[in-house]
Amino acid sequence: MARTKGFDPEQVLGRAMELFWRQGYAATSISDLVAHLGIARASLYATFGDKHDLYLAALDRYIRNPEPDPVQVLAGPGPVLPALRFLLDTYAAAPSPGRPPGCMVVHAAVECPADDVAVRGRLDLNWGSMEVALTSALLRARAQGEIRADAEPASLARFLLVLMQGMQVVNGPGQGAVRAADAARYALEGLR
């Protein structure tokens, strides 16, 4: 497929993801995409459909390849709290050099109209699977005596999920990183 088209669709999709991640959906025009992807407009439409289709494919790719992958980090075996701490620290840390700042899912959530069911469905699914991973990790943590015996893993998972999204909003220059780190520390202390 790549040879007949003269480009590798997976590579091009990766570049599209990078651009949408950095700029968001609305601010990225088809002309931006053509320039950034280095393929002809006609090839873009023929391979990926319209801008919204390409965005959905890019969002899917982002969601399938989280770094780090919360589901994997929390999967265990072993103690849960260090894994959770690692995850929260990653959300509080400055973005890696060379990667766009922020989170593509958070950006999608903030700019996506309520009636864009295709994007909303992906957000719900993404947060849902993170919630499930957190819940089962917290159930294990409770069984292992790492968190209070009266903790409610499902509520706790939702709370942590919401906090992690907030950390990605405030994180940035100025007081951002300090605020995010403080929030993580407080949340972890409250679990014991």
Next chain:
Amino acid sequence: MARTKGFDPEQVLGRAMELFWRQGYAATSISDLVAHLGIARASLYATFGDKHDLYLAALDRYIRNPEPDPVQVLAGPGPVLPALRFLLDTYAAAPSPGRPPGCMVVHAAVECPADDVAVRGRLDLNWGSMEVALTSALLRARAQGEIRADAEPASLARFLLVLMQGMQVVNGPGQGAVRAADAARYALEGLR
């Protein structure tokens, strides 16, 4: 001033704020603004400067008129926790009809480049003043015996601030409102 120009700059600024709030900065073009504000392009430039200047003025206006105003809600006198609960419930609730969904500050934080010091400065100032209001309310709550005696108001304030931003990210159709409400409930229970 309004008469010689044929329009009321404050009213026009309110309409610009509404549009930026709904669409974000990048997705709003000067042509969008001209169409939405109902004034000539030349008047727009003469009165407000370029798009970035107008955005800053709109953001300032948004920040000056929060609804509800956390500083006022938390100012007391009286018990603090019911005021805090009211505030968190507002962040968890669906947006009022007729108002754009979401929070203009959160949208600004997510889409604003790290080197846009004018916007970053406003975000820091806005969150800083909310943090101060939360800290002094929590100091009062501790003195009044409403929260644990060993609570640290400054850390707690940062934690709540971050959580509130996360609530505004996940809030929306689907499981969003449930997640936001659950996070609020858990956070409030943890304070006692």
